[in-house]
Amino acid sequence: MAGTSILSGTGRIRSLALIAALAVLVALAPLATSTPAAVASPVADNPETYALCGRVFPDPQAYWANGLGEDTPHPGVGSPFAKGNAVCAARHYLGFEETIAGLRFMADELDVTRDFVDLIDLSRTDEFDDVLQEELGDGHSEGNGTELGGRDERPLYMVRVTAPENARLLGDAVAPVPMAERDHFAWALSIHGIERAGAEGGIRAIEDLATWASQEPERLLLETEGAEIATEGGRLARNLPVGEVMMRSVSYFVLPNPDGWTRGDVQEGSTAFQRFNGNGMDLNRDWPEIGYTDPSFTPWSESESRSIGRALQSVSDEWTGGIDLHGMVEANAFSYTLLGGSQRPYDENERIMEFVEQAWRDAETRLAWSPIIKPNDAPEQCVEFAGVLPNGDTHLPPGEQCDQRSYGVQYGTIWDTIEYTATGALGNWIDSPIGLDADGIDNEMMLSHLGNCGVGTCYVAEAEQLHVDGNKGLIYSMLNFELEPVDGRFDLDGTNVGYLVNPRRLVDPGVTVRPTPADAVDMPDIAGTTMTGTGDTVLAEFTVDNDGSELGPLDTQYYVAGISGSVRFQNVTHQSVHVGEVRVQRFDDATQRWVERPTYGSDGAVYRVAGDHSDWNYPADGRYRVIANTLQPMRIGYEVEISTAPVWDDPVQAAFDVSNMDFFTELEPYLARGTTLTAVDVDEVLSGERDLSDFDTVIAVDGAFLPGFVTDLDTYETYSQGLLDLPATTYTASDAQTMGARLADFARQGGNVVLTDDAVQAVAFMDIGLTLDDVAVEGVYAGHAVFSNGYDHPLAAGTNNPGAAEGAGGRRQTAEPLPIGYSIEDGEDNMPNWGITTQALAGVDGTVVTTTDGADDLASIAEIPVGAGVVRTFASVLTFPTTAYFHPHGLSSYGLTDHGYTLLDNLMTWQNDAQSTAPDLADDDITWMDSDVPTRVMVDGSNRLPEGFVIG
Numbered sequence: 005m006a007g008t009s010i011l012s013g014t015g016r017i018r019s020l021a022l023i024a025a026l027a028v029l030v031a032l033a034p035l036a037t038s039t040p041a042a043v044a045s046p047v048a049d050n051p052e053t054y055a056l057c058g059r060v061f062p063d064p065q066a067y068w069a070n071g072l073g074e075d076t077p078h079p080g081v082g083s084p085f086a087k088g089n090a091v092c093a094a095r096h097y098l099g100f101e102e103t104i105a106g107l108r109f110m111a112d113e114l115d116v117t118r119d120f121v122d123l124i125d126l127s128r129t130d131e132f133d134d135v136l137q138e139e140l141g142d143g144h145s146e147g148n149g150t151e152l153g154g155r156d157e158r159p160l161y162m163v164r165v166t167a168p169e170n171a172r173l174l175g176d177a178v179a180p181v182p183m184a185e186r187d188h189f190a191w192a193l194s195i196h197g198i199e200r201a202g203a204e205g206g207i208r209a210i211e212d213l214a215t216w217a218s219q220e221p222e223r224l225l226l227e228t229e230g231a232e233i234a235t236e237g238g239r240l241a242r243n244l245p246v247g248e249v250m251m252r253s254v255s256y257f258v259l260p261n262p263d264g265w266t267r268g269d270v271q272e273g274s275t276a277f278q279r280f281n282g283n284g285m286d287l288n289r290d291w292p293e294i295g296y297t298d299p300s301f302t303p304w305s306e307s308e309s310r311s312i313g314r315a316l317q318s319v320s321d322e323w324t325g326g327i328d329l330h331g332m333v334e335a336n337a338f339s340y341t342l343l344g345g346s347q348r349p350y351d352e353n354e355r356i357m358e359f360v361e362q363a364w365r366d367a368e369t370r371l372a373w374s375p376i377i378k379p380n381d382a383p384e385q386c387v388e389f390a391g392v393l394p395n396g397d398t399h400l401p402p403g404e405q406c407d408q409r410s411y412g413v414q415y416g417t418i419w420d421t422i423e424y425t426a427t428g429a430l431g432n433w434i435d436s437p438i439g440l441d442a443d444g445i446d447n448e449m450m451l452s453h454l455g456n457c458g459v460g461t462c463y464v465a466e467a468e469q470l471h472v473d474g475n476k477g478l479i480y481s482m483l484n485f486e487l488e489p490v491d492g493r494f495d496l497d498g499t500n501v502g503y504l505v506n507p508r509r510l511v512d513p514g515v516t517v518r519p520t521p522a523d524a525v526d527m528p529d530i531a532g533t534t535m536t537g538t539g540d541t542v543l544a545e546f547t548v549d550n551d552g553s554e555l556g557p558l559d560t561q562y563y564v565a566g567i568s569g570s571v572r573f574q575n576v577t578h579q580s581v582h583v584g585e586v587r588v589q590r591f592d593d594a595t596q597r598w599v600e601r602p603t604y605g606s607d608g609a610v611y612r613v614a615g616d617h618s619d620w621n622y623p624a625d626g627r628y629r630v631i632a633n634t635l636q637p638m639r640i641g642y643e644v645e646i647s648t649a650p651v652w653d654d655p656v657q658a659a660f661d662v663s664n665m666d667f668f669t670e671l672e673p674y675l676a677r678g679t680t681l682t683a684v685d686v687d688e689v690l691s692g693e694r695d696l697s698d699f700d701t702v703i704a705v706d707g708a709f710l711p712g713f714v715t716d717l718d719t720y721e722t723y724s725q726g727l728l729d730l731p732a733t734t735y736t737a738s739d740a741q742t743m744g745a746r747l748a749d750f751a752r753q754g755g756n757v758v759l760t761d762d763a764v765q766a767v768a769f770m771d772i773g774l775t776l777d778d779v780a781v782e783g784v785y786a787g788h789a790v791f792s793n794g795y796d797h798p799l800a801a802g803t804n805n806p807g808a809a810e811g812a813g814g815r816r817q818t819a820e821p822l823p824i825g826y827s828i829e830d831g832e833d834n835m836p837n838w839g840i841t842t843q844a845l846a847g848v849d850g851t852v853v854t855t856t857d858g859a860d861d862l863a864s865i866a867e868i869p870v871g872a873g874v875v876r877t878f879a880s881v882l883t884f885p886t887t888a889y890f891h892p893h894g895l896s897s898y899g900l901t902d903h904g905y906t907l908l909d910n911l912m913t914w915q916n917d918a919q920s921t922a923p924d925l926a927d928d929d930i931t932w933m934d935s936d937v938p939t940r941v942m943v944d945g946s947n948r949l950p951e952g953f954v955i956g
Contacts, residue, residue, distance in 0.1 A: 045061075045062075045094045045095065045096050045097065045098050045099065045102060046062070046092055046094070046095070046102075047060060047061060047098065047099075047102040047103065047105065047106040048060045048061075048062075048092070048106065048109070049102070049105040049106050049108070049109040050109065051113070051114075053092075054109075054114065056070070056089065056091065056092060057088055057089050057091070057092035058070070058073060058087075058088050058089040058092070059087050059088035059089070059092070059208075059211060059215075060106045060107075060109060060110055060114065060117075060211055061088075061094075061098065061103075061106055061207055061208050061211055062087065062088025062089065062092040062093055062094055063083070063086040063087050063088050063093065063094060063208065063469060063472055064086070064093060064094045064465035064466070064468040064469045064472065065082040065083050065086040065093060065465060065466070065469040066086050066087060066088030066089055066090055066092060066093040066094070067079055067082065067086055067090050067093075068087075068088060068089045068090060069089070069090065070089050070091070074087075082373060082466070082469065083373050083374075083469045083470075083472075083473055084373060085227060085370060085473050085476075086469060086472075086473075087208065087211075087212070093465070094465070094468065095463070095465075096270060096463050097200050097204065097268070097269075097270075097461070097463055097468075098200075098203060098204060098207060099269045099270070099271040099272070100158070100262055100265050100266045100269050100272075101269075101271065101272075102271060103203075103207060103259075104123070104161060106207075107121070107123045107161070107163055107207075107210070108123050110123075110210070110211065110214065111123040111163075115218075116214070116215055116218050116219060117211065117214035117215060117218060119167075119168055119171070119218065120165060120166065120167060120168075120213070120214035120217050120218060120250065121163060121164070121165055121210065121214050122163070122164040122165075123161060123163055124161060124162045124163070124164060125143075125159050125160075125161055126142070126143040126144075126159065126160040126161065126162065126311050126312075126315060127143035127144050127159035127160065128143075128159070131315075132314070132315045132318055134318065135314040135315060135317070135318045136311055136314060136315065140307065140310075141157070141307040142307055142310060142311045142314075143159065143160055143307070143311055144157040144158065144159060144160060144307055144311075145157055145158045145159075145160060145261070145262045145263045145281060145282060145307065145308055146263065146281050146282045146283040146285070146306055146307055146308065146570075146615070146617075147263065147282045148263045148266065148267055148278075148282040148578035148614060148615070149282060149572030149573060149575050149578060149580070149614040149615050149641070150572070150575075150578075151574075151575060151576060152641075153533045153572050153574075153639060153640060153641025154572070154641060155282060155572065155641075156263075156266070156282070156578070157282075158262035158263065158266060159262070160259070160260070160262065160307075160308060160311050160312060161258075161259045162256050162257065162258045162259070162312070162315065162316075163210055163256070163257040163258075163259075164254065164255070164256055165210055165213050165214060165250075165254070165255040165256075165257065166183070166186065166250060166253065166254040166255065167180065167217060167247070167250040167251045169182065169183050171251065172251075173217060173221035173247030173248075173250065173251055174221055174222065174245060174247045174248060174251075178245075178247065178248045178251060178252075179251075180251040181251060181252050183254065184320070186251075186252055186253055186254045187252060187253045187254070187324035187325075187486065187487060188253070188254050188255075188256070188319065188320045188322065188323045188324055188442075189253060189254070189255045189256070189323070189324055189325050189326055189442075189482070189483065189486070190255075190256050190258065190316055190323065190325075190326035190434055190440060190442070190444075191206050191209075191255060191256070191257045191258070191326060191327055191329065191479060192258050192260055192326070192327070192328040192329060192430050192431075192434075193205075193206040193207065193257060193258065193259055193260070193329055194259075194260075194261060194264075194265065194329065194330075194331070195260045195261050195287050195288050195328060195330070195430055196261065196264060196279045196280075196286075196287075196288060196330060196331070197261045197263065197264015197265045197266075197267065197268065197277050197278045197279060197280075198264060198268065198277035198278060198279045198331070198452075198453060198454065198459075198460040198611075199279075199330050199331030199332070199452045199453055199460075200277065200331065200452055200460065200468075200471070201329065201330070201331040201449040201452035201468075201471035201474075201475060202328075202329030202330060202331070202447075202475060203259070203265070203329075204468050204471045204472055204475070205329065205471050205472045205473075205474065205475025205476055205479075206257050206329060206475055206479065207257070208472050208476065209257075209475065209476045209479045209480070210257055212476065213246065213249075213250065213255070216246040217246055217247055217250040220246065221245060221246055221247025221250075222245050222246075222247065223245065223246050224243040224244070224245060224246075225243060225244050225245070225246050225249055225480050225483060225484050226243050226366060226480055226481065226484055227370070227480075228365075228366045228369040228370050228477075229243045229366070230243065231243055233362070235358060235361070235362060235490075236358070236361040236362065236364075236365060236805070236806075237357075237358055237361070237490065239490060241484075241485065241488055241490075242484075242488055243484065244483075244484050244487060244488065248487075249483050249484070249487060252487055253324075253483060253487060254319075254320075255483075256316060256319065258312050258316075260287055260308050260309070260312055260430070261281055261287055261308060262308075263278065263280075263281040263282040263308075263578075264277060264278035264279060264280060264281060265277065266578075267577070267578045267579070268459065268460055268461045270461065273577060274577045274578065275459060275461060275577055275579075276459035276460065276461060276577075276579055276612065277459065277460035277461060278578070278611055278613070279611050280611060280613055281306060281308055281615075282572070282578075282614070282615045283306060283570055283615045283616065283617035284613040284614075284615045284616040284617060285305070285306050285604060285617055286604065287306060287308050287309050287430075288328070288330075288426075288428070288429050288430055289301050289426060289427070289428035289429070289604065290302070290303055290304060290305060290306050290308075290309040290428055291303055291304070291309055291313065291428050291429060291430050291432065291433035291439065292304060292428075292433065292436075292438055292439070292653065292893050293346075293427060293428065293429075293432045293433055293436045293438065293439070293822070293893060294346075294347075294436055294437065294438060294660075294823060294893050294894050294895065294896050295345075295427075295822045295823040295824060295825055295891060295893070295894075295895060295896055295899075296427060296821070296822045296825050296826055296827050296828070296889050296890065296891055297427050297428065297890050297891065297892055297893060298426075298427045298428065298602075298604075298829060298890075299601070299602045299890045300601075300602035300603050300604045301427065301428045301604055302604075302619045302621075302651075302652040302654075303428060303652060303653060303893075304652055304653045305568075305617070305619050305651060305652035306617075309430075310653070313433070313439070316440060317439075317440065322441075323434070323440035323441065323442035324442055324443065324486050324487075325359075325434075325442050325443040325444065325482050325486045326431075326434040326440060326442050326443075326444045326445075327431070327434075327444070327445055327446070327447055327478055327479065327482060328429070328430040328431040328434065328444070328445075328446045328447070329446075329447050329449075329475055329478070330446060330447060330448045330449070330452075331448060331449050331450070331451075331452025331453050331471075332422065332448040332449065332450050332452065332453050333450060333451075333453045333454060333455040334410075334450045334451070334455060335410065335421075335422070335448070335450050336384065336385055336410060336411060336414070337410055337411040337412065337413055337414035337450075337809070338371065338374075338376070338377055338410045338411070338412055338413065338449060338450050338451075338470060338474065339367060339371075339412065339413040339414075339447060339448065339449045339450070339474050339478075340413075340414055340415070340416075340421040340422060340447065340448040340449075340809065341360045341363060341364070341413060341414070341415035341416075341421075341445060341446075341447050341478070342415075342416075342417070342418045342421055342422070342431065342445060342446040342447060342448060343356065343360070343415065343416060343417050343418070343445055343901065343902065344417075344418060344425075344429065344431050344432045344435055344444065344445060344446060345417070345418070345425065345432065345820030345821070345822045345823050345899050345901075346432065346435045346436055346820070346823050346896065346899065347666075347823055347896035347897055347898055347899060348435070348899075348900065349670045349671075349674075350492060350494050350670070350671050350674040350905065351492055351673075351674050352443055353492070353900070353902055353905055354490050354492025354674075355443055355485070355486065355489045355490060355492070356443050356445065356902075357902050358485055358489075358490045358492075359443070359481055359482050359485040359486060360415040360445070361415070361805070361807065362481050362484075362485055363413065363415075363477055363478050363481035363482070364380075364412075364413045364414075364415055364806070364807035365807075366477040366480075366481050367412040367413040367474060367477050368380060368412055368413075368807075370412075370473050370474070370476075370477045371412040371413075371470060371473060371474060372412070374466065374470055375409075376409050376410055377409060377410060377411070377412045377470075378407050378409035378410065378411060378412075379411075379412075380411060380412070380806050380807055381806075382407045382409070382411070383404065383405045383406055383407045384406065384407070385406060385407065385408050385409075385410075386404075386406035386408070410450065411807075412474075413474070413807060414807055414808070414809040415807055415808060415809060416808055416809030416810075416811075416816075416817070417786075417809075417817040417820070417901050417903075418446070419785065419786050419788075419811060419817050420809045420810065420811040420815065420816060420817050421448070421809045421811075422448060423811070423812065424828075424831075425786070425820075425821075425822065425828055426828075427822055427828075429446065430446075431444050431445055431446035432444065432822075438893060443482075443486060447475070447478055449470070449471050449474055449475070451464065451467040451470075451471075452467075452471060454610075492674060493674055493675065493676040493677075494671055494674050494675050494676060494679070494905070494909060495676035495679065495909070496675070496676065496679040496701075496909060496912055496913045497679075497913050497915075498676075498678040498679055498915070499679055499700045499701055499912060499913050499914055499915070500679070500680045500682070500698070500699050500700045500701070500919070500923060500925055501679075501680065501681050501682065501699060501700065501701045501702070501703060501912055502682045502683075502684040502694075502696065502698065502699040502701070502702045502703070503665075503668050503681060503682070503683060503684060503702075503703050503704075503705070503708070504684050504686055504689070504702070504703070504704040504705075504708040504709065504763075505665055505683050505684060505685060505686065505708060505928070505930050506663065506664075506665060506705075506707045506708040506711040506730075506884075507685075507711065507930050507931055507932050507933055508663070508707075508711060508712070508730040508731050508733075508932075508933045508934075508935065509661060509662065509663045509665075509730075509932055509933065509934050509935065510660070510661075510662050510663060510726050510729060510730060510884075510885055510887070510895070510935050510939075511660070511661045511662075511934040511935050511936075512657065512659060512660055512887075512894075512935075512938060512939045512940070513659050514655070514657050514658050514659030514660070514894075515655070515656040515657040515940060517622070517656055520563060520565060520648045520649055521563055521648075524562075524563035524648040525562055525563070525648070526562075526646065526647055526648050527546065527562050527564065527646035528646075529643065529644060529645050529646070530543070530544045530630075530642075530643070530644040530646075531641075531642065531643045531644070532641070532642060533639060533640065533641045533642070534639070534640060534642070535637055535638070535639055535640075536584070536632055536633075536634045536637055536638055536639075536640055537637055538636075538637065539633065540631040540632070540633050541631060541632045541633070541634075542629055542630075542631050543569065543571075543586070543629075543630045543631060543632055543642045543644060544569070544629060544630045544644040545627070545628070545629040545630075546627075546628055546629075546646065547625075547626070547627055547628070548564045548623045548624070548625050548626060548628055549562070549625055550563055550564060550625055551625055562646075563648045564623055564646055564647070564648070565621065565622060565623075565647060565648055565649050565650050566619065566620065566621050566622075566623075566645075566646075566647040566649060566650040566651030566652075567588050567619065567620040567623060567628060567630070567644070567645070567646055567647070567651065568588075568617070568618070568619045568620075568644070568645040568647070568651040569586045569587070569588050569617070569618050569619075569630035569642065569643070569644050569645075570586060570615065570616065570617045570618075570642065570643050571584070571586040571615060571616050571632050571640045571641065571642045571643075572614060572615050572640060572641040572642075573613075573614050573615065573616075573634070573638060573640055574638040574639045574640065575614035578614050579612040579614060580612055580613065580614040580638075581612065583634070583635050584616060584632060584633060584634035584635065584638070584640070585603075585616050585618075585632070585633050585634075586616045586617065586618050586630065586631070586632050586633075586642070587600045587603060587618050587630070587631055587633070588600060588601075588618045588619065588620040588628065588629075588630050589628065589629050589630070589631060590620075590623065590624070590626055590627065590628050591626060591627040591628070591629075593626070598629065600618075601620060603618050618630070619651045619652055620651075621650040621651060621652065621654045622650065622654070622656070630642075630644045654892065655892050655893060656892060656940070657891075657892055657894075657938075657939070657940040658892060658893050658894040659894065660894035660895045661934070662824075662885050662894075662895050662896060662897040663884075663897055664705055664706055664707070664708075664882045664883070664884050664885070664897055664898050665683075665708075665897075666897035666898065667705075667882055667897065667898045667900070668681050668683070680925045682698070682699065682925050682926065682927055682928075683927040683928055683930055684696075684702070684928055685928035685929070685930060686708075686710060686711060686743070688928055689743060689746050690739060690742055690743060690746075694928060695920065695924070696746060696747070696749075696750040696755065697750065697753065697755070697916075697918060697919060697920045697923075698919070698920050698923035698924050698925060699750075699755065699916065699919065699923065700755065700756060700914045700915055700916040700919055701755065701756040701757075701758060701912045701913075701914045701916075702747065702750060702755060702756070702757055702758070703757075703758040703759075703760070703912060704747075704757075704758070704759055704760070704763035704766060705760045705761055705763060705881075705882040706724075706727075706760065706761030706762050706763065706882055706883050706884040707724075707727050707730075707761075707762060707763075707884045708763060709740075709743065709759070709762070709763040709765070709766045710735045710739055710740050710743055711730075711733055711735070712730065712731075712732055712733030712734075712735055713733065713735040713736070713737075713739065713740055715740075715765050715768070715776055716776055717765060717776055717779060717780075717781065719781050719836065722783070723781065723783065723834070723835070723836035723886075724762065724836060724884060724886060725886050725887050725888035726824075726825070726884050726885045726886040726887050726888075726895075727762075727884050729887050729935050729937045729939060730933075730935050731933045731934075731935060731936075740766075740769045741769050743766070743769065744766055744768075744769025744770040744771070745769075745770070745771065747766060747770055747875075748770035748771055748772060748870060750873070751770075751772075751870040751871060751873035751874060751875055752870055752871025752872060752873060753871065753872060753873065753916075753918040754871070754872035754873045754916045754917045754918035754919075755873045755914075755916045755918070755919075756873055756874050756876065756912070756914035756916065757770075757870075757873070757874070757875045757876070758875075758876045758877075758878065758911050758912055759875065759876070759877045759878070760838075760877070760878040760879075760880075760881050760882050760908075761836065761838055761878075761879070761880060761881065761882060761883050761884070762781075762836070762838055764779055764838040764839065764840065764877045764878075764879065765779050765838070767779065767840065767868070767875065767877070770870075770875070772848060772868065772870050772875065773847060773848040774840065774844055774848060774868075778840055778841050778844035779838065779839070779840055779841075780838075780839060780840075780841060780859075780862055781836050781837065781838045781839075782833075782836075782837045782839070782856055782858070782859050782862060783833035783834055783835065783836065783837070784833050784835050784836075784837040784856065784857065784858075784880065785821070785828060785831060785832070785833050785835065785857075786817050786819065786820060786821045786826075786828070786835055787817065787818045787819030787820075787821070787835060787837060787879070787880030787881055787883060787904070788811070788815050788816060788817045788818055788819075788837070788856075788857060788864070788880065789815070789816055789818055789853075789854035789855075789864045789865050789878075789879070789903070789907065790813055790814050790815045790816075790854055790855045790856060790857050790860075790864065791803070791804075791810075791814040791815075791816065791854050792813065792814055792854070792855045792860060793852060793853070793854070793855075794814075797851070797853045798910065799853045799865060799867065799876070799907070799910045799911060800853060800854070800907075800910070801906075801910055802906045802909075802910070803816055803903055803906055803907065811857075812857070813857065815857050816903040817901050817903060817904075818878075818880060818881045818900070818901055818903050818904040818907060819835070819880050819881050819882070819883055819898075819899050819900060819901060819904050820899035820900075820901060821834070821835045821899070822899070823895070823896035823898075823899035824883060824884070824885040824886065824895060824896055824897075824898065824899050825885050825886040825887060825888070825889055825891045825895045826883075826886055826889065827888075827889040827890075834886075834888075834889075835880060835883060836880065836883060837856055837862075837864060837879045837880040838877075838879050838880065839855075839856055839859075839862040839863050839864050839866070839877070839879045840862070840863050840866055840877060841861055841862060841863070842855070842860075842861050842862070842863055843861065845863055845866055845868065848868055849868070849869055850863075850866050850867060850868040850869075851866060851867045851868075852866055853865040853866060853867060856879065862879075863877070863879075864878070864879035864880070865877065865878050865879065865907065865911070872917070872918065873914075873916070874914070876911045878907065878908070878911055881900065881904045881907070881908060882898055882900070882908075883898075883899075885897065887937075887939035887941070888941070889941060890941050890942075891939070891941065
């Protein structure tokens with residue numbers, strides 16, 4: 005996933021730490037250098053070679069002696085987990101065609117594996133005929149550009165790994181599960197073709213699982229653990245036998261980017277792996293997800309993402325988990341396990357966290373053989389990394405001990421690990437309700453990117469063995485712990501919590517797009533080759549006349565719902581030294597200029613991209629053209645499609661019905677025994693009908709202190725458009741004073757008041773020595789807390805666990821911006837982060853627990869003593885969704901991170917000694933109100949959906 009911003013600023017891609025790591029590895033292995041072209045890995049695709057190698061895909065550090073297999077004594081240097089005979093140790097990256105040949109051998113011929121492996125060619129199988137459209141190119145890659153301007157399209161493959169339907173691999177001990185009822189998993193291998201770590205590890209995991217199921221079904225899946233595992237969370241879990249795993253699960257390993265892979269395949273005479281596909285599109289930005297979407301992305305416009313996505317969704321309605329396996333240049337940890345953003349209910353959060361914690365523990369053992377890996381308790385590095393990404397800040401004071409090795413694994417949100425996040429990622433789609441609705445994450449491994457000789461093709465056997473070992477550990481850990489999931493409970497130690505309800509819901513019925521007329525006819529596609537000149541070269545020019553007003557010469561039977569243009573630039577081995585682009589444009593009569601929608605930029609100069617792509621859906625009637633623009637004259641091949649259907653899956657505006665109140669109703673089923681959540685009607689508190697002494701804790705989140713009431717700190721048009729879209733209320737400043745007094749009395753008598761997001765303003769109405777002047781809101785990239793004072797305060801408990809990543813300056817992310825609609829483009833700080841100034845807190849004997857990134861004088865978490873109780877504030881955790889930015893696939897109700905859950909647990913836990921002896925813990929009757937303001941945000945004025953396309 006690591007983005008092209010690695011090269012921002014200095015433009016350097018190697019740090020002293022990276023150079024040192026590579027130097028250590030190369031010194032240990034004379035052959036660990038760039039390998040000449042046409043050298044095989046090798047791969048066994050016939051019985052004779054398999055007998056010689058002991059594996060179809062031998063590992064880089066294969067050490068077995070022929071005939072001894074895993075009984076071969078380990079030589080003491082290298083990975084003890086390596087597989088395969090030493091004579092066949094891998095000497096280069098797996099080639100595309102040899103990999104397919106090896107997988108086909110496993111699926112069709114090899115007795116050891118063929119009952120457990122199916123190789124699925126999406127370009128030929130009829131298994132997915134109902135969802136794949138051959139005429140649109142489904143089942144194939146978009147194709148690298150050939151030297152003659154054509155396309156080198158490759159088939160798309162998936163590998164299914166499971167036990168036969170009725171196989172009893174463990175006798176009567178474990179009954180096989182019917183295929184349709186098995187847990188389904190998806191593993192994406194190197195969606196960025198230059199990041200080979202995923203494919204190198206995932207392909208070999210296929211062989212492990214199939215071989216063990218056939219030969220050693222009693223073998224325990226996790227090689228680093230015994231039969232029972234004491235988890236980081238404290239429960240005793242089973243280490244499952246491989247036979248049981250294979251009878252209970254179905255794994256789909258997908259190879260999503262043949263174009264990026266083959267462009268660096270030495271066996272094909274290629275020299276540089278490619279991040280993008282042949283269209284110059286980043287396939288890890290091409291997946292639909294709920295929440296903010298970068299307007300320049302066109303989800304599922306590419307055949308690779310569309311084909312794989314539709315095929316996976318057709319396999320099953322229920323998926324359990326999946327990982328998108330990536331690579332990166334360097335970091336303070338060899339592997340980052342990335343927890344993406346979504347509306348993640350508590351049970352899912354707990355399952356994922358147990359898995360990632362156990363994967364971290366597995367890696368502490370599995371990767372320890374390498375001289376560049378240090379244990380989690382070793383000191384941090386002191387040399388900062390070059391470039392911007394990943395963040396390499398050291399938090400050690402000057403003079404502290406340093407260790408320039410990398411930690412094995414760290415886990416955390418995408419922002420807390422690699423310092424940015426993105427929309428359209430495959431891992432988020434796996435996790436999303438509009439994707440697979442599974443427990444989905446991403447993972448990054450260093451030394452698998454441009455840092456490998458600048459083109460990703462230099463092969464260092466020790467680094468690749470780390471990739472193999474590390475990715476196997478991730479896959480096996482997820483399989484084991486998702487098949488034996490934790491029964492997570494939100495444990496507030498018996499706290500009775502009342503939550504103030506904002507009864508207004510943000511609702512949009514969505515847009516229904518008029519279907520294509522039955523008699524509509526596609527315009528003929530336009531294709532050819534040409535020499536570009538300086539400036540714009542017009543490839544096609546035409547008129548859209550859908551309403552039949554005779555704007556142009558076209559017959560009105562032609563109906564246009566989508567326009568797509570693609571080019572292949574002059575190139576050698578699919579690499580172009582020229583930088584160019586293709587754009588679809590519309591002539592704007594008002595300005596007398598050609599305009600275009602935002603278009604994805606592939607950073608072609610860095611990756612020597614040989615193709616580009618541009619789309620436009622639902623064009624208004626008028627003049628259009630498709631142009632190519634190159635820095636210097638060059639030969640290009642081009643294709644222009646003018647379609648009666650949209651050229652990518654475009655909902656325009658999907659329906660949604662959201663509120664941050666959903667957090668509480670979704671949390672309630674997972675409360676620990678003795679803990680309660682009660683919905684509290686604000687009107688009943690104001691009238692005195694609801695006695696707050698029924699509770700230990702009362703919490704008000706964003707928009708819930710006094711729903712619809714706006715203070716003099718009117719920042720809602722800047723930060724909280726979603727709240728402004730809700731039905732108006734009539735609450736006054738007098739009501740705010742009354743509500744503040746009720747909360748203050750509750751605290752003075754021994755209760756705990758928790759105020760999050762804009763409800764922090766309530767302190768100004770509680771007569772506790774604070775005013776609105778003491779409250780401030782900062783725009784931030786994502787909700788967070790900076791532990792600038794360390795982790796010793798009780799409210800910080802559980803946030804500094806072993807292996808947990810820490811963002812710059814001690815930052816921990818608490819809420820995700822994307823699911824609830826906040827834009828993050830170009831590092832924008834759009835999400836509101838409410839807090840109290842540290843100076844004001846000192847004046848009321850308050851405690852600053854955490855501060856805000858870039859604002860050390862603003863407490864993001866604070867605790868204020870009030871009588872026998874407390875008031876606790878939390879800057880950004882349950883922020884209400886916003887409608888201000890592009891959100892075509894709808895919005896989520898909330899986007900808590902694991903740290904968000906942990907900190908909320910800490911803040912809400914309390915025992916009120918003055919609690920009523922017979923508390924009323926039943927929910928108040930709430931009258932819900934839906935908004936009626938359409939929230940559709942178009943890409944820009946030039947791409948506004950014409951009303952002729954809209955039904956409702």
